[in-house]
């Protein structure tokens with residue numbers, strides 16, 4: 001079961017060390033070295049008084065008392081596998097708390113429903129993950145929530161003006177951004193977004209700032225340091241890392257996460273114990289996977305950058321001093337990650353020939369897994385965008401996106417070379 005008191009006073013251990021033990025006490029589970037899967041929907045109370053006390057705190061009837069130990073009630077509220085996972089995941093971002101959801105979309109939609117209400121305005125960056133864009137355009141609008149978007153190259157002044165031009169600046173409730181943007185790797189300055197959210201905050205109303213940190217996090221970008229309120233993950237990607245589970249997460253302050261967990265209880269979009277167990281297992285290798293994937297991606301990007309059939313490579317590790325994006329990279333990113341996009345000379349036909357001839361990298365959407373994946377953003381992940389939008393954002397028919405895995409980098413380069421020569 002979960003252990004609420006395992007902090008080490010002599011030394012602050014790093015997350016990679018704590019992923020094997022934090023929050024779990026073997027003696028509470030028959031000495032099992034690994035946390036069992038608590039495949040149970042409900043939990044037995046010792047007595048009626050205990051049941052009453054757990055409900056009072058869970059439903060906000062009163063605050064938890066100093067030193068009061070709370071037990072579990074029902075797996076839609078929480079479960080040991082999920083609680084331990086939440087405690088461990090929060091460590092990477094040095095966040096106060098974490099909430100797990102059954103998908104990344106579930107985390108995103110819960111944030112938007114919690115921090116926006118009918119009549120409110122949402123400000124977001126572009127391009128966004130397709131599912132997020134669809135939710136904003138097709139679902140939030142049904143609840144009377146409107147949105148305004150900005151581009152990676154927009155200045156703070158331009159963005160503030162865009163918000164004012166909607167005539168609803170006083171109703172701005174949430175700023176949602178994705179950086180680096182998918183698939184172009186365009187960076188958005190987190191400090192600037194905090195300043196924009198603050199410019200529209202009042203003593204009565206805090207404008208919340210959420211960032212979808214799926215692409216670089218939780219290792220290579222730690223948004224909380226830059227004043228971000230809610231950090232969102234599709235845990236399906238790097239956190240899960242094996243293309244075998246769908247899950248999502250939010251990390252942030254106790255207050256923010258408490259609000260999200262309360263809504264989660266009533267939307268019922270909690271992940272199950274099996275998902276929790278799989279992700280606990282994944283977290284043990286998160287750092288070595290992301291380090292290896294990043295090292296591989298640096299080699300692949302360098303190779304692509306010199307190939308005569310490649311027009312342009314979009315990779316954070318190739319940014320050069322003097323580029324405005326480089327400054328943002330230096331400020332807020334710790335490593336370039338393992339997502340690469342490149343423009344192949346030609347158009348869709350040349351991009352498809354390349355994709356159809358890969359022998360190691362699989363032709364599939366999704367990202368962040370141990371195996372390398374390749375896809376065509378214009379006709380796959382970003383196919384719902386209009387041609388104009390794609391042109392503005394630089395998503396051409398000749399663009400290919402790669403998610404680099406943990407394979408041998410020379411094998412990957414061999415694969416790319418032979419596919420480019422087809």
Ligand SMILES: *Cc1c(COP(=O)(O)O)cnc(C)c1O
Pocket residue numbers: 103104105106129131132178182212214215234235236237246247248
């Ligand atoms: C995959 C993804 C999502 C959605 O996550 P699911 O787990 O598929 O629901 C959201 N944002 C980004 C950046 C993603 O890559």
